[in-house]
Amino acid sequence: MRVTDAALFDRSQRGLSLVRSSYMAAQQRAMTGKRVNAPSDDPLAASLSRRVQARLARFEAHGRAIDAGDRRLQATDAALSQVGAVMDRIRQIAIQFANDTYGADERAMAAAEVVELKAALVSLGNTEVGGQHLFAGYRDAAAPFDAAGAYSGDGAEPELDVAPGLRVKVGVSGAQAFGVGAGVNLFATFDVLSAALFANDGASVRATIDSIATGVEQVADVRGTAGVRMQALAAARSAVERLSEQSRATQASLVEIDAVEAFSDLARAEHALTAAVQVASMLPPPGLAGGSTR
Amino acid sequence: MAVSSLLGVGRTGLVTHTLGSGMASHGASNVATPGFSRRALELAGIAPPPRHGGGVQALGIRRVIDPFVERRLLGARADAGFATRRAMALGTLDRVLSDDAGLGAALDAFETAVADLAAYPGDRAARTQMLARAEGLATAFRSAATEIRLGVEEADQRIEMEVREVSGALEEIARLGEEIAKSEVRGEEASDLRDHRDELVRQVADRVPVTVVTHPDGRMSLLLKGGLPLVSPDGASPLQTVRDPVTGRVRIERVTAGAAQDVTNSVTSGSIGGLLAARDGALADARADLDQLAFDVASAYNAVHAAGFGLDGVAGRDLFAPPAAAAGAAEAMAVSAAVAGNPDAIGASLDPLALPGDNRNALALAALADAPIAGGATRTVQGALADLLAEAGSAIRAATEGAGRADAVLAQTQALRDSVSGVSLDEQMLDLMQYQRAYQASLRVIEVADQMLEDLLALKR
Numbered sequence: 001m002r003v004t005d006a007a008l009f010d011r012s013q014r015g016l017s018l019v020r021s022s023y024m025a026a027q028q029r030a031m032t033g034k035r036v037n038a039p040s041d042d043p044l045a046a047s048l049s050r051r052v053q054a055r056l057a058r059f060e061a062h063g064r065a066i067d068a069g070d071r072r073l074q075a076t077d078a079a080l081s082q083v084g085a086v087m088d089r090i091r092q093i094a095i096q097f098a099n100d101t102y103g104a105d106e107r108a109m110a111a112a113e114v115v116e117l118k119a120a121l122v123s124l125g126n127t128e129v130g131g132q133h134l135f136a137g138y139r140d141a142a143a144p145f146d147a148a149g150a151y152s153g154d155g156a157e158p159e160l161d162v163a164p165g166l167r168v169k170v171g172v173s174g175a176q177a178f179g180v181g182a183g184v185n186l187f188a189t190f191d192v193l194s195a196a197l198f199a200n201d202g203a204s205v206r207a208t209i210d211s212i213a214t215g216v217e218q219v220a221d222v223r224g225t226a227g228v229r230m231q232a233l234a235a236a237r238s239a240v241e242r243l244s245e246q247s248r249a250t251q252a253s254l255v256e257i258d259a260v261e262a263f264s265d266l267a268r269a270e271h272a273l274t275a276a277v278q279v280a281s282m283l284p285p286p287g288l289a290g291g292s293t294r
Numbered sequence: 295m296a297v298s299s300l301l302g303v304g305r306t307g308l309v310t311h312t313l314g315s316g317m318a319s320h321g322a323s324n325v326a327t328p329g330f331s332r333r334a335l336e337l338a339g340i341a342p343p344p345r346h347g348g349g350v351q352a353l354g355i356r357r358v359i360d361p362f363v364e365r366r367l368l369g370a371r372a373d374a375g376f377a378t379r380r381a382m383a384l385g386t387l388d389r390v391l392s393d394d395a396g397l398g399a400a401l402d403a404f405e406t407a408v409a410d411l412a413a414y415p416g417d418r419a420a421r422t423q424m425l426a427r428a429e430g431l432a433t434a435f436r437s438a439a440t441e442i443r444l445g446v447e448e449a450d451q452r453i454e455m456e457v458r459e460v461s462g463a464l465e466e467i468a469r470l471g472e473e474i475a476k477s478e479v480r481g482e483e484a485s486d487l488r489d490h491r492d493e494l495v496r497q498v499a500d501r502v503p504v505t506v507v508t509h510p511d512g513r514m515s516l517l518l519k520g521g522l523p524l525v526s527p528d529g530a531s532p533l534q535t536v537r538d539p540v541t542g543r544v545r546i547e548r549v550t551a552g553a554a555q556d557v558t559n560s561v562t563s564g565s566i567g568g569l570l571a572a573r574d575g576a577l578a579d580a581r582a583d584l585d586q587l588a589f590d591v592a593s594a595y596n597a598v599h600a601a602g603f604g605l606d607g608v609a610g611r612d613l614f615a616p617p618a619a620a621a622g623a624a625e626a627m628a629v630s631a632a633v634a635g636n637p638d639a640i641g642a643s644l645d646p647l648a649l650p651g652d653n654r655n656a657l658a659l660a661a662l663a664d665a666p667i668a669g670g671a672t673r674t675v676q677g678a679l680a681d682l683l684a685e686a687g688s689a690i691r692a693a694t695e696g697a698g699r700a701d702a703v704l705a706q707t708q709a710l711r712d713s714v715s716g717v718s719l720d721e722q723m724l725d726l727m728q729y730q731r732a733y734q735a736s737l738r739v740i741e742v743a744d745q746m747l748e749d750l751l752a753l754k755r
Binding site: 038 | 322325326384388389391392393398401402403405406409410412413414416417643645647648649650651652653654657660661663664676677679680681683684685686687688690691694701705708709712713714716717718719720721722723724727
């Protein structure tokens with residue numbers, strides 16, 4: 001085959017531009033640490049990576065929902081535990097002053113304590129975390145209980161998505177815990193007890209003991225429910241973390257490049273480029289046209 | 295044979311080999327001229343006496359070309375022009391869809407902000423964040439669609455420019471045909487005109503698919519794929535561009551005898567064909583997909599959002615400005631005026647009496663991330679975007695690989711053409727030396743003849 005001067009130049013130019021573009025690609029991979037920088041680098045991996053990334057973003061949102069729910073349930077649990085303490089004290093008072101050996105003055109003093117405890121109970125019923133009143137249900141901007149213990153919440157139990165396909169309740173019903181509408185109304189029980197104590201009415205005091213015991217159970221039940229929901233959140237958290245870990249690994253295998261591989265690729269491309277430049281700079285051999293005229 | 299006729303023989307050598315040296319020098323000078331074909335001097339001996347004085351004559355200077363290789367080169371250049379231009383035009387799409395560019399990231403941010411709103415439905419910060427993410431998503435759709443539209447418009451402008459260049463070249467080819475015919479009738483050498491014309495034909499072939507028919511008188515016909523003549527012995531039928539009144543896209547017409555004929559569909563190769571393929575192929579597909587996706591997102595989120603009550607107890611608001619139709623939906627995407635700048639208007643609640651903690655509509659909005667609301671209710675939004683990435687990515691990759699292949703074929707064909715018609719300096723130098731020696735020999739012949747004549751005249755004395 002005849003080899004012409006233009007063909008020699010064309011070839012070295014073409015070779016240089018090919019080596020240059022592969023050097024640039026290797027450089028970009030090494031700089032970004034990613035094998036796939038644009039969809040055309042690997043269409044399938046880019047497409048899968050988009051799905052995985054979307055999933056990872058959702059897992060992060062699930063993580064934040066779990067945090068929010070957990071904070072809420074922890075605060076609910078703490079509040080209900082204090083409600084339990086108040087109820088224990090009330091039961092003690094009821095049992096102690098059911099005994100008719102106590103006189104009117106002593107019962108009146110106990111009645112005053114019951115009134116204090118009711119105020120404490122109202123305050124617990126209005127527990128607020130980050131602007132959300134825990135026992136108000138959805139209408140959580142305002143305190144659900146007034147001083148008398150009248151309820152203005154809606155008793156709803158808000159839900160959150162905490163894992164793929166898993167929606168859990170992250171609150172408990174204030175109505176249920178404090179016996180509004182159904183169950184033993186704690187505030188009314190307190191009122192009955194304090195009235196009975198003020199009236200020095202031993203029989204009425206004794207009559208409250210059963211409903212107080214039911215109220216204690218009622219609070220404990222609701223607290224138990226909160227505990228179960230916290231456990232569900234903990235399970236969801238470990239599931240989401242495991243799924244995230246898997247997705248991150250998938251993502252890495254789809255688009256990331258091993259650093260050693262990236263740099264050895266780059267070194268190879270650099271070597272090829274240097275060689276191509278050297279070869280090109282050696283062209284063309286002088287030939288007959290380059291020799292001296294005589 | 296007369297001694298004096300030896301002088302004539304020497305003279306033919308001087309003339310012919312001067313011509314040969316000139317030809318070799320011409321070749322060496324044009325070593326870098328694109329499209330230059332090397333020349334061969336055709337020599338023949340002149341019949342000996344009595345009829346002639348003998349010697350050498352140049353029958354003509356021939357361009358060394360192989361018409362089959364030339365034809366292959368035209369095809370290879372059209373293919374390479376097509377593939378390179380198409381890949382270049384699709385580069386826009388690759389940038390728009392690369393993950394850093396943000397449509398996917400904006401979608402992630404929006405979907406998670408909606409999910410976050412469910413945890414704090416009454417919280418102003420969460421509402422502001424979600425509104426900002428909705429704006430971000432709309433912006434990402436808008437800028438992606440705008441970039442693609444600009445890519446399409448750039449393709450149109452390039453087509454207009456290249457069609458003008460092709461038309462100029464067609465006129466020039468027709469004019470050169472005239473000139474070549476006239477020159478050759480007069481017996482003049484027209485190789486350089488032919489080289490120039492061939493190079494123009496190759497430049498046309500870079501842009502549109504053409505085949506060449508040469509006529510005996512030196513004129514040429516250039517046929518567009520499908521057989522319509524762009525150049526005929528009667529002259530050129532130039533190309534022009536018009537804008538389609540419906541789509542606004544550029545179409546290509548062939549003008550002949552004042553009448554225009556649409557030839558857009560014949561331009562299936564060459565760089566103009568590549569621009570058309572990119573414009574009407576992957577770019578148009580991606581644009582339609584983005585529009586459909588934006589339409590689906592806006593419609594689905596609006597439908598759910600309208601059921602929700604804002605903190606002000608008002609329901610029935612759109613989240614995104616409702617798109618009239620899928621076409622153009624991506625570029626028109628925006629947060630609706632009813633909620634823009636008013637985070638309280640976001641309808642997170644299903645019950646105006648359960649404000650602000652009711653997050654049921656926020657949960658319903660968040661559930662749209664997993665709902666098949668795109669692609670004709672078959673895919674999630676993220677799934678449809680992932681499919682778009684796969685489809686567009688494959689098209690771009692195929693175009694890039696095609697460009698590499700077409701380029702390699704072109705390089706091979708060009709090398710073949712060079713090996714037939716290209717100039718080798720070494721050869722030209724050898725030719726030059728050869729003609730120089732022959733010239734010296736002819737001088738010697740004259741010297742000898744002169745000596746002989748002198749000797750002859752000396753006989754008388």
